[in-house]
Amino acid sequence: MFKLSALRLRVFRRCRLRYKYQYVDRLPARPSPQDVVGALVHATLRDFFAHVAGHERDEERLIILLNERWQALAFRLGSPAEREAWRQRAEAQMRRFSHQHDLSLQPLALEAYYEVPVSERVTLIGRIDRLDEEPDGGLHLIDYKTGDRPPEVDVEQLRFYAIMLERKLSRSVRRASYFFLEEGDVWSIHPTREELAEGLTRALATAENMVGEHDFPATIGRHCAGCHYLGVCAERDKIAQLRQEEGW
Numbered sequence: 001m002f003k004l005s006a007l008r009l010r011v012f013r014r015c016r017l018r019y020k021y022q023y024v025d026r027l028p029a030r031p032s033p034q035d036v037v038g039a040l041v042h043a044t045l046r047d048f049f050a051h052v053a054g055h056e057r058d059e060e061r062l063i064i065l066l067n068e069r070w071q072a073l074a075f076r077l078g079s080p081a082e083r084e085a086w087r088q089r090a091e092a093q094m095r096r097f098s099h100q101h102d103l104s105l106q107p108l109a110l111e112a113y114y115e116v117p118v119s120e121r122v123t124l125i126g127r128i129d130r131l132d133e134e135p136d137g138g139l140h141l142i143d144y145k146t147g148d149r150p151p152e153v154d155v156e157q158l159r160f161y162a163i164m165l166e167r168k169l170s171r172s173v174r175r176a177s178y179f180f181l182e183e184g185d186v187w188s189i190h191p192t193r194e195e196l197a198e199g200l201t202r203a204l205a206t207a208e209n210m211v212g213e214h215d216f217p218a219t220i221g222r223h224c225a226g227c228h229y230l231g232v233c234a235e236r237d238k239i240a241q242l243r244q245e246e247g248w
Contacts, residue, residue: 138174
């Protein structure tokens with residue numbers, strides 16, 4: 001059975017050479033400071049809603065949890081000045097979150113992992129940060145984003161998760177949202193059955209392309225600057241030249 005995640009789809013569609021490094025060759029990738037801090041923020045929010053009673057949740061309790069977990073990860077973030085800058089950024093995200101959202105809400109699920117067969121050969125897999133219940137009984141899936149909001153928001157990931165949830169739980173997803181913690185923005189969609197059916201068709205077609213791909217051409221662009229495989233990339237000289245010419 002071919003296991004297909006939203007990340008796997010995104011990587012293949014953006015750059016097939018990176019896909020090869022990550023999913024075919026399975027080369028190890030060292031997480032960036034942004035990845036480390038992002039994982040910390042996700043874990044803090046998970047534990048805050050999972051282990052702190054609703055009437056005890058407030059801004060300061062959230063910051064205490066963040067700082068308790070910070071000690072175990074800070075050594076991976078460079079110099080003392082860099083570590084403090086990252087800590088302040090994470091703390092600012094948590095304070096912004098506490099001001100903008102109802103901390104007393106009790107989610108239905110936190111970082112729940114799903115595997116959902118959708119054809120004879122393909123299973124959708126994924127871990128969803130948070131799942132709430134809407135007043136009408138529908139579902140609201142939430143994905144936390146700790147980096148800067150991109151110019152183009154990835155709607156396909158939200159639809160991918162909505163497909164998984166509806167098939168697994170037999171309940172309608174009324175809303176699917178990104179919580180952009182750095183800016184404090186919420187970006188939502190209200191997926192229709194037609195949109196989810198089209199999304200599944202595209203995902204299955206891409207899965208077929210993944211299985212049949214043999215050449216794995218590179219797609220060079222600004223996204224290369226943040227690629228975990230830049231150091232081993234066969235196109236790194238071209239990428240370096242383009243970065244110098246375009247200033248990214």
